[in-house]
Amino acid sequence: MGDEDWEAEIIKPHMSSYVPVFEKDRYSSGANGDTYNRTPASSSEMDDGSSRRDHFMRSGFASGRSLGNRDPGESNKRENTSTMGGFGVGKSFGNRGFSNNKFEEGDSSGFWRESNNDCEDNQTRNRGFSKRGGFQDGNDSEASVSSRRGGRGSFRGCRGRFGLGSPNSEYEQDEGTHRTGGFFGSRRSALSGAGNGDTYQSRSGSGSGRGGYKGLNEEVITGSGKNSWKSEAEGGESGDIQGPKVTYIPPPPPEDEDSIFAHYQTGINFDKYDTILVEVSGHEAPPAILTFEEANLCQTLNSNIAKAGYTKLTPVQKYSIPIILGGRDLMACAQTGSGKTAAFLLPILAHMMRDGITASRFKELQEPECIIVAPTRELINQIYLEARKFSFGTCVRAVVIYGGTQLGHSIRQIVQGCNILCATPGRLMDIIGKEKIGLRQVKYLVLDEADRMLDMGFGPEMKKLISCPGMPSKEQRQTLMFSATFPEEIQRLAGEFLKSNYLFVAVGQVGGACRDVQQTILQVGQYSKREKLVEILRNIGDERTMVFVETKKKADFIATFLCQEKISTTSIHGDREQREREQALGDFRCGKCPVLVATSVAARGLDIENVQHVINFDLPSTIDEYVHRIGRTGRCGNTGRAISFFDPESDSHLAQPLVKVLSDAQQDVPAWLEEIAFSTYVPGFSGSSRGNVFASVDTRKNYQGKSSLNTAGFSSSQAPNPVDDESWD
Ligand SMILES: Nc1ncnc2c1ncn2[C@@H]1O[C@H](COP(=O)(O)OP(=O)(O)OP(=O)(O)O)[C@@H](O)[C@H]1O
Numbered sequence: 001m002g003d004e005d006w007e008a009e010i011i012k013p014h015m016s017s018y019v020p021v022f023e024k025d026r027y028s029s030g031a032n033g034d035t036y037n038r039t040p041a042s043s044s045e046m047d048d049g050s051s052r053r054d055h056f057m058r059s060g061f062a063s064g065r066s067l068g069n070r071d072p073g074e075s076n077k078r079e080n081t082s083t084m085g086g087f088g089v090g091k092s093f094g095n096r097g098f099s100n101n102k103f104e105e106g107d108s109s110g111f112w113r114e115s116n117n118d119c120e121d122n123q124t125r126n127r128g129f130s131k132r133g134g135f136q137d138g139n140d141s142e143a144s145v146s147s148r149r150g151g152r153g154s155f156r157g158c159r160g161r162f163g164l165g166s167p168n169s170e171y172e173q174d175e176g177t178h179r180t181g182g183f184f185g186s187r188r189s190a191l192s193g194a195g196n197g198d199t200y201q202s203r204s205g206s207g208s209g210r211g212g213y214k215g216l217n218e219e220v221i222t223g224s225g226k227n228s229w230k231s232e233a234e235g236g237e238s239g240d241i242q243g244p245k246v247t248y249i250p251p252p253p254p255e256d257e258d259s260i261f262a263h264y265q266t267g268i269n270f271d272k273y274d275t276i277l278v279e280v281s282g283h284e285a286p287p288a289i290l291t292f293e294e295a296n297l298c299q300t301l302n303s304n305i306a307k308a309g310y311t312k313l314t315p316v317q318k319y320s321i322p323i324i325l326g327g328r329d330l331m332a333c334a335q336t337g338s339g340k341t342a343a344f345l346l347p348i349l350a351h352m353m354r355d356g357i358t359a360s361r362f363k364e365l366q367e368p369e370c371i372i373v374a375p376t377r378e379l380i381n382q383i384y385l386e387a388r389k390f391s392f393g394t395c396v397r398a399v400v401i402y403g404g405t406q407l408g409h410s411i412r413q414i415v416q417g418c419n420i421l422c423a424t425p426g427r428l429m430d431i432i433g434k435e436k437i438g439l440r441q442v443k444y445l446v447l448d449e450a451d452r453m454l455d456m457g458f459g460p461e462m463k464k465l466i467s468c469p470g471m472p473s474k475e476q477r478q479t480l481m482f483s484a485t486f487p488e489e490i491q492r493l494a495g496e497f498l499k500s501n502y503l504f505v506a507v508g509q510v511g512g513a514c515r516d517v518q519q520t521i522l523q524v525g526q527y528s529k530r531e532k533l534v535e536i537l538r539n540i541g542d543e544r545t546m547v548f549v550e551t552k553k554k555a556d557f558i559a560t561f562l563c564q565e566k567i568s569t570t571s572i573h574g575d576r577e578q579r580e581r582e583q584a585l586g587d588f589r590c591g592k593c594p595v596l597v598a599t600s601v602a603a604r605g606l607d608i609e610n611v612q613h614v615i616n617f618d619l620p621s622t623i624d625e626y627v628h629r630i631g632r633t634g635r636c637g638n639t640g641r642a643i644s645f646f647d648p649e650s651d652s653h654l655a656q657p658l659v660k661v662l663s664d665a666q667q668d669v670p671a672w673l674e675e676i677a678f679s680t681y682v683p684g685f686s687g688s689s690r691g692n693v694f695a696s697v698d699t700r701k702n703y704q705g706k707s708s709l710n711t712a713g714f715s716s717s718q719a720p721n722p723v724d725d726e727s728w729d
Pocket residue numbers: 263264266309310311312313314317334335336337338339340341342483484604605606607631635636
């Protein structure tokens with residue numbers, strides 16, 4: 001059998017592909033997913049680090065020095081002169097210890113060279129030799145290191161039994177095959193010892209060998225204001241060096257009805273949604289609906305909507321549901337947390353119920369009617385849970401597949417029947433390559449966070465998807481795009497995916513921030529940030545807070561630092577194992593760790609109850625990313641607060657777009673920020689930063705010259721058919 005024994009796994013009788021949570025806890029405590037109040041990791045991790053170091057060390061040396069409490073940004077500034085030739089990064093960060101000496105091959109650009117990008121799936125594809133693995137508590141190395149491939153055999157039995165296995169002890173080729181060249185071809189030999197799904201609680205051991213880490217041979221390329229990984233070798237992973245195979249099987253979500261329909265309350269500002277201006281452009285848009293009843297959904301759907309606690313439509317739902325029910329393609333832009341997911345799921349499900357479905361669990365090749373893609377694993381999982389909720393009690397089966405999990409597990413889910421496939425792009429393309437998914441029946445293609453899905457990071461993969469054999473042409477399928485931000489150039493690219501007469505719905509200002517988030521910008525220099533952060537977090541107390549930083553390494557560092565300050569914290573970023581990421585999110589969701597330090601991997605889409613604060617420890621490089629990040633709070637009519645540290649040394653390019661976002665959202669604009677914005681004034685500015693341009697409207701309007709504004713709940717506008725003036729093909 002090839003690189004992955006998935007066929008054998010499907011045919012082989014398993015104990016279970018699911019791991020009961022209690023079993024998981026019992027058998028996996030040492031692997032990853034635990035909190036940081038365990039004993040310090042054993043010294044074998046250091047040994048392990050050094051043995052693995054041999055794989056990577058070419059010319060640099062491992063310094064193993066301690067950085068005490070300095071953060072990566074500081075280190076960068078002070079120490080980057082000594083990094084030529086790949087300075088060893090053996091670091092012991094504060095008490096936590098990053099003693100795995102690592103060497104960035106060929107990296108002469110600086111000690112802290114790391115991508116800002118937490119581009120999903122690249123992690124899995126490029127994982128390389130991660131530092132995790134094994135089942136032994138606190139000793140995550142040995143077997144998995146000594147026999148990367150051989151280790152597979154030894155763990156396979158365990159995999160069937162526990163469904164967990166060693167996340168890194170095996171090659172993970174499942175997502176690597178299509179990564180030849182292009183932007184995804186990086187070979188991330190990341191020593192991704194990012195911790196253990198841990199919560200960093202006073203982990204006082206030194207030399208634990210933890211730490212998120214970017215891989216080798218990678219450089220960051222930017223486009224559309226976003227970054228992508230690119231392999232130096234340009235050859236991707238196909239054929240040559242592969243990383244360990246992923247064996248992680250996520251625990252199944254709870255099956256009981258209460259859990260399926262668990263939801264949080266809408267907030268005091270939910271009714272204010274009705275006052276937001278909505279603009280619909282495009283030809284012959286159907287009128288908005290005002291109530292769920294008007295949508296004429298079937299009884300089961302209505303019952304599920306009621307169980308989910310939805311009594312009133314949000315503006316994006318009022319407009320999008322009739323448009324999708326009318327069979328039209330759609331690009332919809334609405335503020336964060338305003339119900340875009342249900343806006344596409346409900347009408348799709350309604351159609352599927354009406355038209356009947358074809359997939360059956362007995363077919364080896366599953367042909368879903370609907371494919372939904374999203375840029376991050378956690379987000380696609382969340383969308384899947386929503387799909388499962390709304391399809392409860394129907395014959396429609398939703399399936400989720402994403403990177404960082406065992407490919408065989410994904411396939412097992414699919415062959416049991418798949419009508420709605422929720423997927424991250426990399427895993428989707430792999431599964432299509434394995435011929436477990438046929439595309440002929442696809443009637444609905446949904447791109448959530450569509451601007452991200454079409455930018456340089458994922459765009460090429462999306463193009464591949466729509467040109468896959470069997471994929472119905474855009475005329476034959478319905479394509480739906482949703483996001484809170486839609487830069488102009490991305491709107492133009494989207495034309496390739498959409499029928500020329502697609503409709504564009506803009507709820508409020510395209511790319512605008514949610515008004516329920518109170519935004520504060522503080523001028524804080526690099527060296528004062530940590531002190532300020534602690535001060536703010538101490539004032540906040542136990543309220544749930546997401547702290548965004550710009551790099552994976554810094555996420556680890558800040559999380560560790562906060563734990564040292566006795567602030568219970570966990571972290572999520574692209575160098576953490578999937579198991580760890582899910583554990584971290586779980587700990588944050590349930591309040592065990594009220595502070596989550598995150599990179600932009602958690603910026604989009606995540607809908608976590610009761611996140612009251614977002615702190616931008618580092619501002620992102622683009623204003624769109626800022627809008628998404630602060631949108632993790634203030635959701636569904638609830639209020640939230642966002643505090644951002646603005647360092648004039650590094651953030652002045654954001655001054656102008658920030659002033660615009662703040663004033664559009666009727667927030668106070670600090671005088672000093674206006675001054676910086678003025679002094680960095682760029683003529684012709686329209687809210688742009690690093691190539692990302694706010695589209696104030698549907699970009700076609702520039703050509704059509706017609707559109708109109710409506711208040712949510714009232715009639716929509718009619719614009720001329722764009723074909724008349726502009727071809728989008
Ligand atoms: N009509 C409604 N009534 C009550 N709650 C709703 C309604 N629509 C959506 N919600 C809830 O609002 C929350 C936010 O919805 P959702 O995650 O779909 O927002 P979004 O617009 O996709 O946000 P983002 O831009 O961050 O991805 C979810 O908890 C969802 O269940």
